[in-house]
Amino acid sequence: xxxxxxxxxxxxxxxxxxxxxxxxxxxxxxxxxxxxxxxxxxxxxxxxxxxxxxxxxxxxxxxxxxxxxxxxxxxxxxxxxxxxxxxxxxxxxxxxxxxxxxxxxxxxxxxxxxxxxxxxxxxxxxxxxxxxxxxxxxxxxxxxxxxxxxxxxxxxxxxxxxxxxxxxxxxxxxxxxxxxxxxxxxxxxxxxxxxxxxxxxxxxxxxxxxxxxxxxxxxxxxxxxxxxxxxxxxxxxxxxxxxxxxxxxxxxxxxxxxxxxxxxxxxxxxxxxxxxxxxxxxxxxxxxxxxxxxxxxxxxxxxxxxxxxxxxxxxxxxxxxxxxxxxxxxxxxxxxxxxxxxxxxxxxxxxxxxxxxxxxxxxxxxxxxx
Amino acid sequence: xxxxxxxxxxxxxxxxxxxxxxxxxxxxxxxxxxxxxxxxxxxxxxxxxxxxxxxxxxxxxxxxxxxxxxxxxxxxxxxxxxxxxxxxxxxxxxxxxxxxxxxxxxxxxxxxxxxxxxxxxxxxxxxxxxxxxxxxxxxxxxxxxxxxxxxxxxxxxxxxxxxxxxxxxxxxxxxxxxxxxxxxxxxxxxxxxxxxxxxxxxxxxxxxxxxxxxxxxxxxxxxxxxxxxxxxxxxxxxxxxxxxxxxxxxxxxxxxxxxxxxxxxxxxxxxxxxxxxxxxxxxxxxxxxxxxxxxxxxxxxxxxxxxxxxxxxxxxxxxxxxxxxxxxxxxxxxxxxxxxxxxxxxxxxxxxxxxxxxxxxxxxxxxxxx
Numbered sequence: 060x061x062x063x064x065x066x067x068x069x070x071x072x073x074x075x076x077x078x079x080x081x082x083x084x085x086x087x088x089x090x091x092x093x094x095x096x097x098x099x100x101x102x103x104x105x106x107x108x109x110x111x112x113x114x115x116x117x118x119x120x121x122x123x124x125x126x127x128x129x130x131x132x133x134x135x136x137x138x139x140x141x142x143x144x145x146x147x148x149x150x151x152x153x154x155x156x157x158x159x160x161x162x163x164x165x166x167x168x169x170x171x172x173x174x175x176x177x178x179x180x181x182x183x184x185x186x187x188x189x190x191x192x193x194x195x196x197x198x199x200x201x202x203x204x205x206x207x208x209x210x211x212x213x214x215x216x217x218x219x220x221x222x223x224x225x226x227x228x229x230x231x232x233x234x235x236x237x238x239x240x241x242x243x244x245x246x247x248x249x250x251x252x253x254x255x256x257x258x259x260x261x262x263x264x265x266x267x268x269x270x271x272x273x274x275x276x277x278x279x280x281x282x283x284x285x286x287x288x289x290x291x292x293x294x295x296x297x298x299x300x301x302x303x304x305x306x307x308x309x310x311x312x313x314x315x316x317x318x319x320x321x322x323x324x325x326x327x328x329x330x331x332x333x334x335x336x337x338x339x340x341x342x343x344x345x346x347x348x349x350x351x352x353x354x355x356x357x358x359x360x361x362x363x364x365x366x367x368x369x370x371x372x373x374x375x376x377x378x379x380x381x382x383x384x385x386x387x388x389x390x391x392x393x394x395x396x397x398x399x400x401x402x403x404x405x406x407x408x409x410x411x412x413x414x415x416x417x418x419x420x421x422x423x424x425x426x427x428x429x
Numbered sequence: 430x431x432x433x434x435x436x437x438x439x440x441x442x443x444x445x446x447x448x449x450x451x452x453x454x455x456x457x458x459x460x461x462x463x464x465x466x467x468x469x470x471x472x473x474x475x476x477x478x479x480x481x482x483x484x485x486x487x488x489x490x491x492x493x494x495x496x497x498x499x500x501x502x503x504x505x506x507x508x509x510x511x512x513x514x515x516x517x518x519x520x521x522x523x524x525x526x527x528x529x530x531x532x533x534x535x536x537x538x539x540x541x542x543x544x545x546x547x548x549x550x551x552x553x554x555x556x557x558x559x560x561x562x563x564x565x566x567x568x569x570x571x572x573x574x575x576x577x578x579x580x581x582x583x584x585x586x587x588x589x590x591x592x593x594x595x596x597x598x599x600x601x602x603x604x605x606x607x608x609x610x611x612x613x614x615x616x617x618x619x620x621x622x623x624x625x626x627x628x629x630x631x632x633x634x635x636x637x638x639x640x641x642x643x644x645x646x647x648x649x650x651x652x653x654x655x656x657x658x659x660x661x662x663x664x665x666x667x668x669x670x671x672x673x674x675x676x677x678x679x680x681x682x683x684x685x686x687x688x689x690x691x692x693x694x695x696x697x698x699x700x701x702x703x704x705x706x707x708x709x710x711x712x713x714x715x716x717x718x719x720x721x722x723x724x725x726x727x728x729x730x731x732x733x734x735x736x737x738x739x740x741x742x743x744x745x746x747x748x749x750x751x752x753x754x755x756x757x758x759x760x761x762x763x764x765x766x767x768x769x770x771x772x773x774x775x776x777x778x779x780x781x782x783x784x785x786x787x788x789x790x791x792x793x794x795x796x797x798x799x
Contacts, residue, residue: 139509139539140714169509172540174715197682210732212741217732225674227681235677237670243663260662269738287658287667292630293613297657300607300747301671303732304595307605311597311724312567314716318731344510345544346684354681361688362580362587362673368639371582377670 060423064400065392070416071109072097074403077412078112082120083127088152092116095151095182100393102381104238105426106247107183110399113406114325115180116149121410124330125149125179131156134176134314139164141173142313147330150181150202158187158337162194165339174313175335180204180324184224185238185378191339192228195348199338200224203309203316205323205331208242209283210303211296214269216283217319220245221305226378228342230352232359236378241302242284249275249284251426262289308336392419396426430793434770435762440786441479442467444773447782448482452490453497458522462486465521465552470765471758472751474608475796476617477553480769483776484695485550486519491780494700495519495549501526504546504684509534511543512683517700520551520572528557528707532564535709544683545705550574550694554594555608555748561709562598565718569708570594573679573686575693575701578612579653580673581666584639586653587689590615591675596748598712600722602729606748611672612654619645619654621796632659678706762789766796 072093079089100108119125129148133141141160145153157173164171181187184200191198204219220240227235244263252259253275261271264278264285271290272278287298310317315334322331342351363374388394395403400414407414442463449459470478489495499518503511511530515523527543534541551557554570561568574589590610597605614633622629623645631641634648634655641660642648657668680687685704692701712721733744758764765773770784777784 135715137539137714140711142715168538169507170540170542172710197677209738210735210744212738212744213732213735214738215736217735223671225677227677235673237674239664239667239670241667243658262663265738269736269741287664288613289663293632293659293663294609294657296745296747297609300609301593303605303728303747304607306728307567307595307597307725311721311728312710312712312715314720314724317724318728319735340542340682341510342682344507345505345512345682350684351681354684354687355677358673358676358681358688362583365580365583365587365689366585366639368579368582368584368635371639374580374582375666377666377673 061426062397063394063422063424064397065394065419065422066416067419068097068101068389068393071100071393074407074412074414074416075109075112078117078407078410081410081412082117084120084149088129088149091155092149092151095155095186098186099183100395101385101388102183102185103384104183105396106245109395109403111180111324112403117406117410118325118327119179122327124326124328129153139168139171143173143175145175145178147177147179150179150333150335153178154181154187154335154337157335158190158198158200158339161337161339162191162196165196165341166194169344170340171338173337174308176313176315176332178315178333178335179331180333181335183238184222185226185236187337188224188226188238189234189236192226192234195228195342197340197342198226201305201309201336203306203321203334205321206319207246207284208286208299208302209265209269211286211291211299212269214265214267214283218299218302218306219321220284221302221309223301223305227355228352229355229359230349232356233376233379233382235355235359235376236381238378241287241298241305243287243289243298244284246284249278253279262293309334312336394422431796432767433764433792433794434767435764435789435792436786437789438467438471438759438763441470441763444777444782444784444786445479445482448487448777448780451780451782452487454490454519458499458519461525462519462521465525465556468556469553470763471755472553472555473754474553475766476615479765479773481550481694482773487776487780488695488697489549492697494696494698499523509538509541513543513545515545515548517547517549520549520703520705523548524551524557524705524707527705528560528568528570528709531707531709532561532566535566535711536564539711539714541709543707544678546683546685546702548685548703548705549701550703551705553608554592555596555606557707558594558596558608559604559606562596562604565598565712567710567712568596571675571679571706573676573691573704575691576689577616577654578656578669578672579635579639581656581661581669582639584635584637584653588669588672588676589691590654591672591679593671593675597725598722599725599729600719602726603746603749603752605725605729605746606751608748611657611668611675613657613659613668614654616654619648623649632663679704682706764792764794
């Protein structure tokens with residue numbers, strides 16, 4: 060059990076906006092970046108939220124490794140496609156604009172796809188996919204990441220944890236929101252086990268020889284994560300293939316870095332040239348929206364009402380836990396690890412933006428590790 | 430080791446064309462269906478090839494459960510989208526036409542997506558994705574299938590093995606062709622273990638209580654396959670999410686059956702209302718094709734030249750083994766299990782189309798089980 064501090068979502072957002080603007084980000088762009096980071100904490104993806112405010116963004120803005128102006132340029136454009144250059148700005152800014160354009164193009168022409176090169180860490184993939192929901196569209200969002208995963212039969216990290224996010228609206232049921240890394244676990248989860256001195260389950264990662272190891276430190280220092288599926292016998296080459304697919308769309312099609320060349324989001328010396336991919340699909344181009352949404356509800360209920368495995372009483376749809384968490388955190392407060400909160404105090408002091416969010420409550424609980 | 434008979438690809442194709450035309454399929458449509466089935470055998474996906482000629486197609490054509498005319502109608506059409514009704518015809522016929530239209534629309538407008546409802550088993554997903562390659566496009570193909578996989582925390586098969594196929598051209602390297610079921614293994618692999626009296630690896634499937642079992646018969650009779658990833662700890666909910674995603678595009682968006690309602694391809698009494706989804710992406714809408722292909726080559730070589738795990742000397746790219754197998758089979762002959770060849774003789778006799786393919790050679794080898 061660890062200590063969490065609860066803060067109001069609005070207070071955290073305002074702090075982040077002030078932090079970004081102090082580092083020469085426009086107030087519009089600061090609001091975008093803050094909103095994406097906050098959405099990660101609200102959904103319980105702690106590893107992609109405010110905890111990264113300084114390491115992934117602030118420290119690099121200060122050094123000029125991310126351009127605070129986020130100057131976006133158009134490389135190629137058709138009625139249905141757009142290839143953007145993020146100008147080494149904030150990943151969230153070019154991604155929000157990219158997905159908005161994607162939705163506009165899909166609205167006018169049925170479907171649309173947008174690529175982004177020369178960008179940085181964009182936060183949670185699901186944020187952009189979910190932007191399509193209110194337009195009665197299916198939204199898709201991919202990004203590549205620094206190399207952490209070994210290909211099947213390999214021993215070195217060459218590909219990223221490259222997430223796939225897909226958001227689909229339903230009628231009375233909550234939307235389906237898949238937002239998954241293509242590795243079995245994020246690297247942060249291995250770090251948590253390492254710090255706790257615990258073994259990891261066999262299959263999450265390999266050592267420097269490419270052998271499955273239960274030692275988290277062997278994975279972290281010289282080893283690699285395994286792709287979804289794990290070893291060959293359990294079809295890990297499928298996870299490897301999905302990770303590669305995400306990078307082909309995000310890195311190769313966009314003209315960004317790919318594979319082992321993608322920079323680390325907290326690299327203190329160089330830009331990362333991350334690439335993203337977005338798509339939007341207008342549902343009514345295929346069938347009436349109400350018919351589609353009713354069928355989604357029927358499918359969701361079919362799954363939820365199907366027989367449960369021994370020891371389980373509920374089947375979840377993707378995104379469901381995150382929607383419930385989000386609603387709870389918006390009313391009760393957003394929990395930040397005590398150590399994260401004190402870190403925010405330090406980085407705020409450093410740039411002259413005090414972390415003056417009012418503490419709503421302190422609670423003890425298990426970390427989510429997400 | 431089992432006996433395989435080798436036949437010339439062209440001879441097998443001709444036999445299948447004669448078989449289909451005898452069952453009132455037009456010669457054009459028969460050629461399409463035969464080509465898709467042959468491509469599975471050439472690529473080594475035995476479970477989706479000529480072995481299914483009667484069970485999935487012939488027996489159902491004879492009973493009127495598949496319409497030999499494959500009457501295709503348009504439900505909805507825009508410049509970039511097309512929603513088709515397959516008229517309960519051959520899945521291969523409407524899918525080939527659907528993907529051709531998809532490619533034409535992408536050629537004219539950058540990207541395109543096509544759905545199909547009211548169809549039947551379409552063979553291997555990769556066939557249609559690969560049609561995009563010669564047009565310098567990325568091709569995507571999904572289909573749903575009869576329920577075989579349990580959702581995470583469930584105990585009953587509600588979703589299909591719903592495959593994802595993505596084909597991407599390279600320059601001097603072979604194309605990347607991902608063609609994967611979203612379950613860990615196909616059901617046929619469990620049947621092979623069952624017949625051989627062998628245990629399956631823990632994690633492939635569950636028994637009727639939803640518990641992981643090493644008994645193939647418990648999986649086959651009352652149990653279910655597990656989605657890619659397997660148990661929760663190994664992120665099986667991601668495979669479940671991908672399977673659901675494929676069905677949302679193939680079944681829900683198209684207006685076909687979905688989830689537990691998708692019919693079995695060898696059901697002797699009813700149509701299956703399978704749904705498919707196709708997409709094509711014009712690479713030059715995003716960046717020059719030659720630049721893209723050179724980057725693909727660079728990525729492929731980066732992966733292949735990366736450090737190998739102990740006991741391995743080669744890293745594969747998706748589709749590579751299948752391309753090599755295909756080339757070998759085209760020159761040496763296509764291997765069919767001895768029992769499959771004699772089965773073809775029987776079904777040929779029954780409809781008056783003798784299986785008169787010349788036996789090139791007999792070999793003994795392990796079954797691929799794919």
